[in-house]
Amino acid sequence: xxxxxxxxxxxxxxxxxxxRDLSFTVDEGSICGLIGPNGAGKTxxxxxxxxxxxxxxxAVAFEGxxxxxxxxxxxxxxxxxxxxxxxxxxxxxxxxxxVMVGAHHRSSIGALRAALRWGSGREEASLAQTAWDALxxxxxxxxxxxxxxxxxxxxxxxVELARALVSRPRLLMLDEPATGLTQTEVGELADLLVALAxxxxxxxxxxxxxxxxxxxxxxxxxxxxFGAKIAEGSPAEVQNDPAxxxxxxxxxx
Amino acid sequence: MxxxxxxxxxxxxxxxRQIIGWVLFALVVALxxxxxxxxxxxxxxxxRYTFGLGNLSQAIALMVAILGLNIATGYSGQLxxxxxxxxxxxxxxxxxLVNEFHWSYLSTLGVVVxxxxxxxxxxxxxxxxxxxxxxxxxxFAVAAVFPSIIRLDEIKDRTGGSNGLLIESDLxxxxxxxxxTVTGWLHAIPxxxxxxxxxxxxxxxxxxxKYFLLVIVALVCFWLVRNILAGRxxxxxxxxxxxxxxxxxxxxNLAAYKTLSFGISAAVxxxxxxxxxxxSGFVGPDEFGFSMAILLIVGLIVGGAGTLHGAVVGGLAIQxxxxxxxxxxxxxxxxVALEGPYxxxxxxxxxxxxxxxxxxxxxQGFRRIKSQLMPVAPQPPTGSTG
Ligand SMILES: Nc1ncnc2c1ncn2[C@@H]1O[C@H](COP(=O)(O)OP(=O)(O)OP(=O)(O)O)[C@@H](O)[C@H]1O
Ligand SMILES: [Mg+2]
Numbered sequence: 001x002x003x004x005x006x007x008x009x010x011x012x013x014x015x016x017x018x019x020r021d022l023s024f025t026v027d028e029g030s031i032c033g034l035i036g037p038n039g040a041g042k043t044x045x046x047x048x049x050x051x052x053x054x055x056x057x058x059a060v061a062f063e064g065x066x067x068x069x070x071x072x073x074x075x076x077x078x079x080x081x082x083x084x085x086x087x088x089x090x091x092x093x094x095x096x097x098x099v100m101v102g103a104h105h106r107s108s109i110g111a112l113r114a115a116l117r118w119g120s121g122r123e124e125a126s127l128a129q130t131a132w133d134a135l136x137x138x139x140x141x142x143x144x145x146x147x148x149x150x151x152x153x154x155x156x157x158x159v160e161l162a163r164a165l166v167s168r169p170r171l172l173m174l175d176e177p178a179t180g181l182t183q184t185e186v187g188e189l190a191d192l193l194v195a196l197a198x199x200x201x202x203x204x205x206x207x208x209x210x211x212x213x214x215x216x217x218x219x220x221x222x223x224x225x226f227g228a229k230i231a232e233g234s235p236a237e238v239q240n241d242p243a244x245x246x247x248x249x250x251x252x253x
Numbered sequence: 254m255x256x257x258x259x260x261x262x263x264x265x266x267x268x269x270r271q272i273i274g275w276v277l278f279a280l281v282v283a284l285x286x287x288x289x290x291x292x293x294x295x296x297x298x299x300x301r302y303t304f305g306l307g308n309l310s311q312a313i314a315l316m317v318a319i320l321g322l323n324i325a326t327g328y329s330g331q332l333x334x335x336x337x338x339x340x341x342x343x344x345x346x347x348x349x350l351v352n353e354f355h356w357s358y359l360s361t362l363g364v365v366v367x368x369x370x371x372x373x374x375x376x377x378x379x380x381x382x383x384x385x386x387x388x389x390x391x392x393f394a395v396a397a398v399f400p401s402i403i404r405l406d407e408i409k410d411r412t413g414g415s416n417g418l419l420i421e422s423d424l425x426x427x428x429x430x431x432x433x434t435v436t437g438w439l440h441a442i443p444x445x446x447x448x449x450x451x452x453x454x455x456x457x458x459x460x461x462x463k464y465f466l467l468v469i470v471a472l473v474c475f476w477l478v479r480n481i482l483a484g485r486x487x488x489x490x491x492x493x494x495x496x497x498x499x500x501x502x503x504x505x506n507l508a509a510y511k512t513l514s515f516g517i518s519a520a521v522x523x524x525x526x527x528x529x530x531x532x533s534g535f536v537g538p539d540e541f542g543f544s545m546a547i548l549l550i551v552g553l554i555v556g557g558a559g560t561l562h563g564a565v566v567g568g569l570a571i572q573x574x575x576x577x578x579x580x581x582x583x584x585x586x587x588x589v590a591l592e593g594p595y596x597x598x599x600x601x602x603x604x605x606x607x608x609x610x611x612x613x614x615x616x617q618g619f620r621r622i623k624s625q626l627m628p629v630a631p632q633p634p635t636g637s638t639g
Pocket of ligand 1: 013016017018036037038039040041042043044045085
């Protein structure tokens with residue numbers, strides 16, 4: 001069953017066309033790799049799905065519902081979580097608090113009830129528990145009470161992953177999760193992602209420059225170049241596609 | 254420099270330490286008015302300084318004003334230079350309700366709080382489209398017109414125009430309040446007792462009673478605001494301040510929380526206005542102009558934006574620093590006379606010093622010292638295995 005359906009999406013920034021008539025689908029329960037040279041439009045697609053950028057043309061459906069009709073803050077509630085290429089954490093909050101915000105849409109105590117302590121203690125305790133469980137799952141409990149500022153980049157990337165997990169997403173979009181990791185760590189991350197996907201019945205949309213990792217975990221890979229899709233298929237098909245080889249060789253020269 | 258080992262958060266030791274802290278706090282708060290009911294005026298390095306109950310009561314109202322400003326500006330990061338508008342509106346609402354409808358001071362809060370909340374929300378709507386310095390400029394303009402609005406011909410009869418309004422209600426202590434008795438006891442304590450008068454004059458009794466009323470209102474405000482900010486809503490506001498993209502992606506409705514923060518901010522500011530009206534029994538248009546708006550921002554920064562203790566320090570600072578600096582008439586320890594507006598200059602100097610020495614404000618500094626001397630180890634939630 002198709003979970004995410006991107007149809008004919010075009011995004012322009014002034015003269016730059018960041019996405020050009022892009023269409024592809026992601027099946028429920030699958031891992032879909034999204035690759036392409038720098039500036040190909042991968043992050044832009046994430047931003048369209050999370051409603052940060054407007055698409056000039058096209059449609060995006062999640063479980064058949066029109067995503068582009070929803071405001072940005074409704075997306076996590078629909079079941080789409082994401083991590084950011086350059087992090088979008090809150091440096092002054094502790095790691096634990098950062099992760100607790102991930103469960104914002106799953107909690108409901110507003111200002112009035114909080115002011116009067118009307119049920120806020122119980123909800124707060126359950127949020128803390130949820131966050132702690134995610135931190136345990138990602139081996140982050142050691143830094144739970146550390147402010148997010150000042151931790152290594154790789155750790156913060158995992159904090160973002162924990163934050164996305166507590167929102168209980170069905171689709172999880174990861175923007176370059178392996179940045180800054182060593183070769184062995186990349187292997188561990190790949191195993192972790194596959195395990196998480198199984199344990200939490202996640203569908204993954206994975207942007208990553210680390211080809212070994214993408215090709216190793218993905219069921220399907222979509223390749224972008226200058227905003228347009230140039231190939232789509234199984235890792236093996238994509239790797240041998242002349243257009244893909246050309247795009248990457250061209251990018252390296 | 255660790256005086257004690259880290260105690261586990263929520264442990265018995267930690268609780269005990271907190272209780273001792275609160276008892277000491279309560280004692281200081283309860284005894285201070287008696288000690289300074291008769292203005293305390295020591296001479297330090299050749300200058301005579303005053304420490305009076307009136308100034309302290311005013312500082313308490315200013316703490317609440319800064320507490321309100323802190324919500325919109327300190328926590329959710331929206332520069333509001335117009336907070337004096339809310340404080341002034343609260344003060345005038347109280348004055349009019351007391352004078353024309355003979356309400357008691359405290360019952361006017363029933364109108365001030367919801368009224369100012371709605372007002373703040375309306376104010377927050379344009380603030381959704383503008384940010385940073387532009388928002389600062391817009392709110393500053395609003396602060397600047399407040400005195401002119403009060404003087405408008407159409408409402409001059411109500412507001413008293415330039416003359417202000419004398420509030421026709423006294424706050425007399427109820428007969429059961431044992432103010433005189435307590436003073437007598439304190440007077441009998443050897444040593445310290447000599448600072449306390451033998452009994453209180455009528456005016457002093459009234460001042461002490463007002464002080465306690467203001468303290469109670471302030472404590473309730475701080476408690477409510479703390480409850481809001483300590484949890485989900487507080488995290489959402491800080492998330493908006495520090496990374497809007499991340500906040501929205503995690504389901505935080507930016508528009509709703511920003512307007513909410515302006516609403517709460519204005520409501521608390523309105524309470525501060527009511528407190529100022531209670532304190533002085535008078536409201537005048539120029540009290541609530543842009544100089545107050547700036548002073549509140551100064552207090553917020555000096556005390557520490559984004560912390561609750563910062564509002565306490567900030568309120569004391571903006572009340573006492575100008576008073577004490579204007580009382581510094583000779584260069585401390587010398588005969589060299591100082592002339593001119595030293596109060597503002599010293600406040601400005603303090604602001605610069607704080608920004609360099611303690612970027613998070615005084616509260617940050619206190620917190621650092623406290624975590625050094627009395628470290629507390631946060632604990633995982635109780636249901637977890639680790
Ligand atoms: N907010 C923006 N304003 C203007 N141009 C933008 C904006 N965001 C992206 N672009 C442009 O759109 C194009 C695609 O950018 P995008 O960030 O999506 O690439 P990417 O595939 O994620 O690249 P990388 O691998 O380097 O992260 C680039 O040319 C970029 O400069
Ligand atoms: Mg990118």
